[in-house]
Amino acid sequence: MTTAKRDTYTPETLLSVAVGVFNERGYDGTSMEHLSRAAGISKSSIYHHVSGKEELLRRAVSRALDGLFGILDEEHARVGRASDRLEHVVRRMVEVLITELPYVTLLLRVRGNTDTERWALERRRDFDHEVAELLKAAAADGDLRGDVEVRLATRLVFGMINSIVEWYRPDGRGMGEREVADAVVQVVFGGLRKAA
Amino acid sequence: MTTAKRDTYTPETLLSVAVGVFNERGYDGTSMEHLSRAAGISKSSIYHHVSGKEELLRRAVSRALDGLFGILDEEHARVGRASDRLEHVVRRMVEVLITELPYVTLLLRVRGNTDTERWALERRRDFDHEVAELLKAAAADGDLRGDVEVRLATRLVFGMINSIVEWYRPDGRGMGEREVADAVVQVVFGGLRKAA
Numbered sequence: 001m002t003t004a005k006r007d008t009y010t011p012e013t014l015l016s017v018a019v020g021v022f023n024e025r026g027y028d029g030t031s032m033e034h035l036s037r038a039a040g041i042s043k044s045s046i047y048h049h050v051s052g053k054e055e056l057l058r059r060a061v062s063r064a065l066d067g068l069f070g071i072l073d074e075e076h077a078r079v080g081r082a083s084d085r086l087e088h089v090v091r092r093m094v095e096v097l098i099t100e101l102p103y104v105t106l107l108l109r110v111r112g113n114t115d116t117e118r119w120a121l122e123r124r125r126d127f128d129h130e131v132a133e134l135l136k137a138a139a140a141d142g143d144l145r146g147d148v149e150v151r152l153a154t155r156l157v158f159g160m161i162n163s164i165v166e167w168y169r170p171d172g173r174g175m176g177e178r179e180v181a182d183a184v185v186q187v188v189f190g191g192l193r194k195a196a
Numbered sequence: 197m198t199t200a201k202r203d204t205y206t207p208e209t210l211l212s213v214a215v216g217v218f219n220e221r222g223y224d225g226t227s228m229e230h231l232s233r234a235a236g237i238s239k240s241s242i243y244h245h246v247s248g249k250e251e252l253l254r255r256a257v258s259r260a261l262d263g264l265f266g267i268l269d270e271e272h273a274r275v276g277r278a279s280d281r282l283e284h285v286v287r288r289m290v291e292v293l294i295t296e297l298p299y300v301t302l303l304l305r306v307r308g309n310t311d312t313e314r315w316a317l318e319r320r321r322d323f324d325h326e327v328a329e330l331l332k333a334a335a336a337d338g339d340l341r342g343d344v345e346v347r348l349a350t351r352l353v354f355g356m357i358n359s360i361v362e363w364y365r366p367d368g369r370g371m372g373e374r375e376v377a378d379a380v381v382q383v384v385f386g387g388l389r390k391a392a
Contacts, residue, residue, distance in 0.1 A: 083389065135388075142390065143389065143390055144388050144389060144390055145382065145386065145387075145388060145389070145390050145391075146390075147378075147382060148379045148382050148383060148388065149375075149379065152371065152375075152376065152379045153379065153383065153388060155359075155363055156356050156359075156379060156380060156383055157383075157388075158359070159355065159356050159357075159358075159359025159360065159362070159363075160352050160355045160356040160359070162355075162359060163351075163352075163354070163355025163356070163358060163359050164355065166355070167351055167355075175348065179345075179348075180348065182343075183344045183345065183348045183349065183352060184352060186341065186343060186344050186387075187344060187349065187352055187353075187383075187384065187387065188383065188387065188388055189387045189388055189389040190341065190387040190389060191341075191382075191383065191384065191385045191386040191387030192331075192340050192341060192344065192349060192353075192384055192385055193279065193339065193340060193341070193385040193386060194338065194339060194340060194341045194342075195341075195391070
């Protein structure tokens with residue numbers, strides 16, 4: 001019944017289907033049976049590709065984390081004044097979030113019930129910490145306003161960026177990742193109020 | 197066994213316990229049995245106060261919605277230049293979110309599976325719409341920068357504010373609602389970058 005489909009399956013398409021189901025039902029609420037039905041292949045075919053749903057979770061959040069940590073290796077994130085590097089990182093975070101939307105959505109919803117989830121949470125904290133350090137360096141350079149505490153500012157900026165997964169839909173309003181990234185950078189660094 | 201406790205129960209304390217359980221387990225995942233155990237009173241005692249868990253949900257989200265809509269009735273939200281009214285509303289949203297933290301958290305997690313949830317979602321949309329209108333008016337006055345589209349700006353501002361429920365803990369870092377509200381207003385209106 002599913003043999004015709006099975007041939008066309010790759011680990012990549014299986015991962016994409018799994019991420020959709022995880023985001024829809026929650027990771028805890030997803031069984032191999034759900035994955036099998038959504039993918040249209042038997043459970044044993046899934047086990048041919050991966051050891052189980054936790055491996056699919058690990059691959060999915062790895063993809064999101066690789067995208068985010070990749071930003072920190074980019075030249076504009078490594079070279080230059082801290083405030084410019086910070087601006088680059090904020091812009092690229094929005095772009096990665098949108099281009100890898102289902103993967104980053106899953107990463108942001110991870111709860112910590114399994115080893116893989118706890119590992120993902122720890123990696124997220126590492127990433128947040130890197131961005132917080134950049135913000136601190138920009139503040140130390142005197143490029144950021146002095147009346148917003150660094151840790152609080154970091155949380156608010158992450159809050160704004162991460163909230164994009166709640167409303168952004170690729171085929172919705174025709175907004176691309178560039179337009180959203182521009183808006184985030186403008187609000188975060190320049191604020192909404194027109195300069196006097 | 198529970199008669200001693202029952203006497204001290206009021207609809208208010210029951211509501212507070214229920215909101216905690218809803219936020220912990222999700223509304224869908226909460227049974228009357230869970231509520232009964234958390235409250236330490238029998239199910240029939242709960243039914244003495246309310247018709248069921250949906251009534252508790254309605255009361256809880258009403259409290260959050262009343263807090264938010266109450267802001268729009270405040271003088272500073274009604275009188276004055278749109279950008280000043282907007283600033284007041286943003287500040288007060290943060291304050292209400294923090295003072296009514298569990299209730300607003302529940303409101304933000306409502307999913308739309310029951311009539312009460314759909315009603316709550318509609319009321320939330322009404323509130324968002326009012327704030328978006330204020331932002332539009334401030335832009336029309338020429339007080340906001342012209343390069344961020346109003347709908348997108350509204351989403352980003354709500355994203356930043358609503359994300360506070362994810363990390364704010366009353367007895368955590370000692371930050372009060374005033375400090376967080378100040379920071380949000382400073383970032384949203386003035387941006388992080390020090391004015392040149």
